[in-house]
Amino acid sequence: MVAKSEHKQRSQCPIACALDLIGDHWTLLVVRNLMFLGIHEYKDMLKMEEQISSSILSNRLRKLQNDGLVDALPHPLSQRRKLYFLTAKGKDLIYLMTELVIWSNNYLETVAIPEDKKRLIEHAPDRFIEITLKELDAWEKQYAAS
Amino acid sequence: MVAKSEHKQRSQCPIACALDLIGDHWTLLVVRNLMFLGIHEYKDMLKMEEQISSSILSNRLRKLQNDGLVDALPHPLSQRRKLYFLTAKGKDLIYLMTELVIWSNNYLETVAIPEDKKRLIEHAPDRFIEITLKELDAWEKQYAAS
DNA sequence: AATAATAATTCTATAATGAAAGTATTCTAG
DNA sequence: CTAGAATACTTTCATTATAGAATTATTATT
Numbered sequence: 556m557v558a559k560s561e562h563k564q565r566s567q568c569p570i571a572c573a574l575d576l577i578g579d580h581w582t583l584l585v586v587r588n589l590m591f592l593g594i595h596e597y598k599d600m601l602k603m604e605e606q607i608s609s610s611i612l613s614n615r616l617r618k619l620q621n622d623g624l625v626d627a628l629p630h631p632l633s634q635r636r637k638l639y640f641l642t643a644k645g646k647d648l649i650y651l652m653t654e655l656v657i658w659s660n661n662y663l664e665t666v667a668i669p670e671d672k673k674r675l676i677e678h679a680p681d682r683f684i685e686i687t688l689k690e691l692d693a694w695e696k697q698y699a700a701s
Numbered sequence: 702m703v704a705k706s707e708h709k710q711r712s713q714c715p716i717a718c719a720l721d722l723i724g725d726h727w728t729l730l731v732v733r734n735l736m737f738l739g740i741h742e743y744k745d746m747l748k749m750e751e752q753i754s755s756s757i758l759s760n761r762l763r764k765l766q767n768d769g770l771v772d773a774l775p776h777p778l779s780q781r782r783k784l785y786f787l788t789a790k791g792k793d794l795i796y797l798m799t800e801l802v803i804w805s806n807n808y809l810e811t812v813a814i815p816e817d818k819k820r821l822i823e824h825a826p827d828r829f830i831e832i833t834l835k836e837l838d839a840w841e842k843q844y845a846a847s
Numbered sequence: 848a849a850t851a852a853t854a855a856t857t858c859t860a861t862a863a864t865g866a867a868a869g870t871a872t873t874c875t876a877g
Numbered sequence: 878c879t880a881g882a883a884t885a886c887t888t889t890c891a892t893t894a895t896a897g898a899a900t901t902a903t904t905a906t907t
């Protein structure tokens with residue numbers, strides 16, 4: 556069952572269309588978990604600092620899969636567990652995500668992020684992206700996804 | 702009066718903090734209007750293709766001003782009109798917005814945007830950003846903002 | 848003085864969210 | 878083999894946000 560909001564397309568504008576997929580309070584935090592934090596399981600997402608509720612997490616994971624940003628594998632250690640991971644479409648949000656972090660670092664005083672990582676993102680975003688993509692590749696090889 | 706959602710800070714994560722400011726269905730469309738479409742007035746925003754409602758537009762403009770992304774000037778032709786424009790903090794979302802458009806162009810089939818503009822954004826995003834920032838500068842000079 | 852334009856605000860029905868509890872399935876320990 | 882725990886959700890319900898329509902306050906125009 557898919558909620559109403561997951562259907563509507565408000566216009567043909569590229570920004571509006573993208574916001575229909577990722578423009579809400581939670582979706583990009585799920586992407587962040589998969590992209591930067593190495594969190595690939597439902598139970599671990601439930602523990603995220605921002606305290607997502609179980610129902611919202613379930614909805615967002617389903618929507619991300621329906622929209623082709625995320626896919627899932629059975630966990631090798633247990634059939635009842637799943638491993639979520641970003642598809643190429645989802646991984647390609649890394650450029651957007653990196654700009655988001657750069658903007659945050661520039662304008663939002665309170666963000667907690669180690670100084671050295673902050674400096675890397677700020678002064679060599681391409682390198683940061685390269686490193687992150689390599690980590691995602693390594694994860695995929697380990698689990699033979701893609 | 703400011704709604705509850707305009708206050709909460711869920712964590713110190715740069716992505717979460719940024720989403721507290723711009724992570725919803727409408728905020729970045731208002732930014733788009735100011736950044737790319739030359740729409741600076743309330744009445745013109747009401748006409749946007751995506752059909753924002755008057756109350757939501759009012760809320761978002763107030764929130765954008767509270768968060769320092771947008772400022773307003775009295776319209777030179779009428780005291781009852783206002784001219785909204787992006788602050789430096791708001792304008793600096795241009796890198797994020799450009800990546801959003803690039804991603805949309807790559808993955809969302811249906812987006813309507815002229816082919817030549819699509820090509821410019823795709824192959825020379827820096828040039829696209831430069832041109833856009835110049836247009837915003839020209840607007841500001843005209844109205845002597847900033 | 849009457850009418851229109853503008854930037855909101857108010858009202859109300861509907862939709863989304865959040866918190867807690869419940870369910871179905873699979874694993875694990877005895 | 879069975880009892881209990883773990884996992885991935887789903888359901889329920891109270892609260893909050895949103896959308897659309899109507900209204901208001903102010904300023905401009907005729």
